[in-house]
Amino acid sequence: MAIFSVYVVNKAGGLIYQYDSYTPRAEAEKTFSFPLDIVLKAHDERILVSFGQRDGIRVGHAVLSINGVDLNGRCTADGKDVIEYLKDPVNYPVSIRFGRPRLSSNEKLMLASMFHSLFAIGSQLSPEVGSSGIEMLETDTFKLHCYQTLTGIKFIILADPRQTGIDSLLRKIYEIYSDFALKNPFYSLEMPIRCELFDQNLKLALEVVEKAGTFGPGS
Amino acid sequence: MIISMKHGTPGLNENKNTARTMTVHNLYLFDRNGACLHYSEWNRKKQAGISKDEEYKLMYGMLFSIRSFVNKMSPLDMKDGFLTFQTSKYKLHYYETPSGVKVVMNTDLGVPNCRDTLHQIYSGGEDLCGVHCEEPPVQYERSHSERSVLLQAGQLRQGAPLLLSPGRL
Numbered sequence: 001m002a003i004f005s006v007y008v009v010n011k012a013g014g015l016i017y018q019y020d021s022y023t024p025r026a027e028a029e030k031t032f033s034f035p036l037d038i039v040l041k042a043h044d045e046r047i048l049v050s051f052g053q054r055d056g057i058r059v060g061h062a063v064l065s066i067n068g069v070d071l072n073g074r075c076t077a078d079g080k081d082v083i084e085y086l087k088d089p090v091n092y093p094v095s096i097r098f099g100r101p102r103l104s105s106n107e108k109l110m111l112a113s114m115f116h117s118l119f120a121i122g123s124q125l126s127p128e129v130g131s132s133g134i135e136m137l138e139t140d141t142f143k144l145h146c147y148q149t150l151t152g153i154k155f156i157i158l159a160d161p162r163q164t165g166i167d168s169l170l171r172k173i174y175e176i177y178s179d180f181a182l183k184n185p186f187y188s189l190e191m192p193i194r195c196e197l198f199d200q201n202l203k204l205a206l207e208v209v210e211k212a213g214t215f216g217p218g219s
Numbered sequence: 220m221i222i223s224m225k226h227g228t229p230g231l232n233e234n235k236n237t238a239r240t241m242t243v244h245n246l247y248l249f250d251r252n253g254a255c256l257h258y259s260e261w262n263r264k265k266q267a268g269i270s271k272d273e274e275y276k277l278m279y280g281m282l283f284s285i286r287s288f289v290n291k292m293s294p295l296d297m298k299d300g301f302l303t304f305q306t307s308k309y310k311l312h313y314y315e316t317p318s319g320v321k322v323v324m325n326t327d328l329g330v331p332n333c334r335d336t337l338h339q340i341y342s343g344g345e346d347l348c349g350v351h352c353e354e355p356p357v358q359y360e361r362s363h364s365e366r367s368v369l370l371q372a373g374q375l376r377q378g379a380p381l382l383l384s385p386g387r388l
Binding site: 100114115123127 | 298309
């Protein structure tokens with residue numbers, strides 16, 4: 001389960017396909033009594049931790065659920081504002097689950113476009129002639145691999161840093177794209193990909209890589 | 220250990236059986252506000268096509284965006300954050316100190332992770348001037364003239380292939 005997500009970005013930088021495989025999320029659930037020593041702030045439809053990092057709860061983590069019930073944006077499932085709810089000592093002791101916030105579709109769109117620009121800047125700032133854009137970006141928790149085709153489509157994979165076989169997987173996804181998206185008569189170029197066969201074959205390809213590590217010459 | 224190597228020391232080349240030649244193209248140093256503290260170039264074949272000031276701003280802006288991008292995308296909490304990226308022709312290594320000083324080095328593709336080299340450039344070994352911070356503003360302190368600073372940074376670069384070859388570790 002070491003491939004986190006797949007993104008496909010069109011020529012103009014718009015996200016046309018996104019798939020999230022299983023991702024390990026850092027989460028912590030704890031029971032608190034009044035008063036709450038963690039400072040929370042509302043940010044963009046989420047409640048984030050701004051101060052009071054401890055026990056696996058980090059600054060930047062979002063409140064995911066209260067007493068086992070997932071939040072609905074800034075309100076609990078019954079519609080009460082979370083910050084007000086947590087100011088009232090009557091509601092304590094309360095069990096809160098914190099974790100890294102999941103990306104909304106809007107955020108994924110923005111991040112894909114951001115990467116599209118960063119890819120181009122990487123090529124512009126190159127000290128060598130004829131450089132491509134960013135093909136691999138490494139951090140301590142994940143590696144991002146990008147393959148840009150001759151037609152300008154980018155296939156982006158986020159995977160565990162130790163995962164191998166991603167280069168051949170990127171070529172394989174390009175094959176799957178041309179077989180099940182481009183050859184689909186109802187699919188228009190540069191538009192979001194909504195082809196069932198593309199989804200199915202992509203999942204199969206990811207499973208093969210996660211189990212075996214790499215594709216053989218015959219596939 | 221490694222910093223005391225000087226250019227031309229006899230016997231250094233004996234480790235070449237596993238050493239690869241590696242190229243360092245250029246090096247940038249930024250402070251926490253984005254001002255470029257230092258830029259050195261050794262082996263750059265292509266300029267960016269814009270003025271140096273604009274290039275520093277673009278480089279800093281790109282790194283700032285990459286950091287924010289990586290922060291959002293990461294599935295787990297990060298400790299070191301963004302480390303390197305590579306294209307088909309070069310690799311960019313990044314190191315940021317807690318005080319916000321950023322060391323950026325462009326090398327060819329053969330160079331493995333050289334985070335400790337970047338840390339040495341920041342902290343300064345016996346042969347190098349490190350980045351000394353004084354309040355305010357941040358100053359890049361030169362113990363000798365500008366020319367000798369570049370000479371010392373060049374010595375590190377020439378020592379770098381041996382720093383980074385597997386035999387040395």
